[in-house]
Amino acid sequence: MTAGAPQLEELLTPLQDYTRLHAATLRRFGSRTVDLSFPNPQFLNDPRPYQILADLAALCGPADLRYSPFGGFTIVRRRLAAALSRDHDLPYQRHCVIMTPGASAALHLALDALFSPPDTVMLTRPCWMDYPLYLAHLGLPCDIVDTTPDKHLDVERIERTWTPQTRALILSQPASPTGVLHTGSELTALAELLHRLGSRAGRPVVLIADEAHAGHVWGDIVCPAPAAYYPNTITVRSVSKTWDMQGQRCGYLALSPGFTALDQAATRLEQAMRISGQCAPTALMQHLAAELADLAPDHTALADLQRSTRHDLDAAGISALPAEATRFIYARNPSRHTAGFVTRLADRGVLVMPSPLFHEPGWFRLSLNVPATGLRRAVTIIGEVAHDA
Numbered sequence: 001m002t003a004g005a006p007q008l009e010e011l012l013t014p015l016q017d018y019t020r021l022h023a024a025t026l027r028r029f030g031s032r033t034v035d036l037s038f039p040n041p042q043f044l045n046d047p048r049p050y051q052i053l054a055d056l057a058a059l060c061g062p063a064d065l066r067y068s069p070f071g072g073f074t075i076v077r078r079r080l081a082a083a084l085s086r087d088h089d090l091p092y093q094r095h096c097v098i099m100t101p102g103a104s105a106a107l108h109l110a111l112d113a114l115f116s117p118p119d120t121v122m123l124t125r126p127c128w129m130d131y132p133l134y135l136a137h138l139g140l141p142c143d144i145v146d147t148t149p150d151k152h153l154d155v156e157r158i159e160r161t162w163t164p165q166t167r168a169l170i171l172s173q174p175a176s177p178t179g180v181l182h183t184g185s186e187l188t189a190l191a192e193l194l195h196r197l198g199s200r201a202g203r204p205v206v207l208i209a210d211e212a213h214a215g216h217v218w219g220d221i222v223c224p225a226p227a228a229y230y231p232n233t234i235t236v237r238s239v240s241k242t243w244d245m246q247g248q249r250c251g252y253l254a255l256s257p258g259f260t261a262l263d264q265a266a267t268r269l270e271q272a273m274r275i276s277g278q279c280a281p282t283a284l285m286q287h288l289a290a291e292l293a294d295l296a297p298d299h300t301a302l303a304d305l306q307r308s309t310r311h312d313l314d315a316a317g318i319s320a321l322p323a324e325a326t327r328f329i330y331a332r333n334p335s336r337h338t339a340g341f342v343t344r345l346a347d348r349g350v351l352v353m354p355s356p357l358f359h360e361p362g363w364f365r366l367s368l369n370v371p372a373t374g375l376r377r378a379v380t381i382i383g384e385v386a387h388d389a
Contacts, residue, residue, distance in 0.1 A: 008136050011133045014356060015129060018353070022035075022038075022346075024346075028349075032349055033349050034350045034374050036351055036366040036368070036369055039246065039328070039369065040246060040369055042371075043301075043371055045300075045301045046244070048295065049245060049288065053245075057284060060287070064284075068099075070270050071099060071269070071270045072098070072252070072286055073287075075290065076099065076287070076290040080097050080252055081097045084235070084237075087214075087225065090257050092257060096255040096257075097253075097254045098252060099250075099280040099281055100251050101251070102238060103237065103241065104130065104251075106236045106251050107134060107210065107253075108134050109276070110234050110236070111138055112272055114206065114269075115138070117139045117141070119165065120143060120165040120167060121168045122143050123142055123145070123170055125358075125359050125360050126178065126330075127144065127170070127172070127359055128176045128358070129358055132359065141165070152186060153171075153182055158193065162197055166205070171209055171210065172210040172213070173214070174211075174214065174223060174325030174326050177328050177358050178328070178330040179325050179326040179329070181221065181223055181324055184229070187224055190229070190230070195230075207226055208234045209227060211223075211225070211235055211237050212241055213326045213327075215242030215296070217325040218302045218306050221324060231256055231258025232259055232260055234253055235253065235254045235256065236251065237251055237253075239285070239288075239292065240285070243297060250282075250288070251281075253269070305368045305371075305372060308372060309379065312375070316382060316383030318331050318383065320332075321363075327368050328367055329366045329368070330364075331363060331365075332363060333354075333361075333362050333364050334386035338354045338361055338364065339354055339356070341386075344388075349381075352364045
């Protein structure tokens with residue numbers, strides 16, 4: 001995709017087509033469907049947030065469920081800022097944490113409040129499906145650059161693609177949909193490049209670090225935080241996704257302590273919340289976010305599922321991309337026609353997502369939504385369909 005905002009219809013059509021396939025498969029197979037598409041887990045890795053939420057709901061009175069400021073309750077933002085300070089080893093300030101109804105809203109808010117045409121935003125391929133959609137909606141041109149064959153950053157390609165109009169780069173860490181963790185050396189090289197490009201342009205480049213899946217590192221390594229390497233960073237997080245409560249829509253964005261014109265940017269973000277009609281998450285979810293701020297999810301079950309499913313895919317002749325984070329597995333499509341392979345799986349009651357939704361061909365994504373028995377059945381079918389491809 002070259003610079004210039006693509007038509008919204010061009011971006012919406014593939015997802016709408018897939019949504020129809022998804023709905024038709026659920027109608028046809030009902031409870032027999034093995035749905036590995038959207039990350040909607042059907043079992044709990046960690047029951048603690050559900051119990052805490054039930055306890056909060058039982059104790060809340062009218063004062064607890066009142067309107068909050070547009071950026072969220074002060075005490076909640078303070079707890080989140082303190083937790084993020086520990087995670088990133090940076091002194092985040094309370095007023096620079098803006099609570100939003102999910103990470104998606106945080107991303108859209110940052111793009112809406114801080115950029116305007118002809119500002120161009122760069123994305124790396126593959127990327128989360130809706131980044132280009134948000135940019136098109138806001139009239140912001142975008143460039144999408146390929147990653148390396150193992151889906152890590154290609155810093156040289158980023159530099160070659162950069163233009164005088166490029167103002168920001170969106171980077172997911174851990175990467176969605178691949179589950180790849182960008183290393184400290186990658187982030188160091190990226191930070192050096194962004195500093196150099198900003199100096200050349202006479203204005204700092206903004207790095208938007210989408211950490212919606214930072215709570216789903218199931219491997220044995222630490223997830224490096226982009227903000228710890230580059231000071232002009234906006235970090236986006238999802239409380240609800242971290243704790244398997246996706247539909248509760250609770251997230252936030254945080255301006256790094258070294259962000260340029262920090263206070264002015266924080267004010268613009270809060271103003272944009274009001275102007276756009278967005279609100280902070282519900283009061284109850286904000287209170288839950290505060291209670292969970294100092295806890296880390298237990299990913300023992302997710303790690304077991306990742307390892308066993310990857311083993312089973314390998315035995316079935318399906319090549320999965322090495323990764324250590326997210327609920328996803330990104331696998332090579334054994335067919336020349338990605339959509340056809342995914343459709344044939346749907347005809348057998350297995351739903352996976354085709355990689356063209358993530359703006360590249362040749363792969364498919366599984367979300368580990370079901371227990372091991374259902375995953376083994378799905379992998380068996382995937383192997384059979386691949387053999388017939």
